[in-house]
Amino acid sequence: MTQFVFDASTFVASGHEADSGEWGDASRAEIAKLRGFYPELSHWGDLAIGGAFGDMSEDVLRVSWAHWLFEERHELFLNYCCWRQTRGRWDGGLDDELEQATEWKHGYGGQDIG
Numbered sequence: 001m002t003q004f005v006f007d008a009s010t011f012v013a014s015g016h017e018a019d020s021g022e023w024g025d026a027s028r029a030e031i032a033k034l035r036g037f038y039p040e041l042s043h044w045g046d047l048a049i050g051g052a053f054g055d056m057s058e059d060v061l062r063v064s065w066a067h068w069l070f071e072e073r074h075e076l077f078l079n080y081c082c083w084r085q086t087r088g089r090w091d092g093g094l095d096d097e098l099e100q101a102t103e104w105k106h107g108y109g110g111q112d113i114g
Contacts (some may be wrong), residue, residue, distance in 0.1 A: 004104045006041055006078075008048035010085045011055060021047030030070050038071040040104060041081070056080040059090045060098065078104055 008017035023031060023046060031046045032093055034053055056077055057066040067078070076098065083090050083101035092098065 004106070005042070006081055006104065007085055008041075008044040008052075010081070011052040012045075012048045016045070017048055018043075018045040019047040020045055021050060023050060030067070033070045033088070034077075036077060039079060052081055052084075053077065055084070060092075060094055065113060 012019065019075075026045060027050060028046065031050045031053070035042065038049075041052075044052075053069075054065060057063050060076065060080055069093050079101040080096050082104045085099060086101065086103055090098065
């Protein structure tokens with residue numbers, strides 16, 4: 001069973017997956033919170049995490065930066081990252097279909113990876 005690994009190059013150019021990016025202090029603090037909530041993305045740099053979060057904010061929630069999501073883990077963010085990696089662009093807004101992108105919880109064979 002192969003474990004799902006989130007690929008930062010879904011959101012940044014190849015070779016820049018671990019880059020820190022040019023974020024202001026406030027954004028860097030928010031990205032640090034995201035890093036704590038999503039250990040699945042621990043191998044990503046701030047540029048990729050911030051880029052993915054910004055894309056999710058715009059594509060799903062229709063805002064530029066979903067500030068209210070920095071207080072706890074929301075699997076919606078990982079579902080979005082998984083969708084983009086496995087299915088391509090998302091333009092469905094906030095839709096139940098996004099809840100189906102749970103390959104990250106399972107191996108590629110569909111079994112739980114514990």
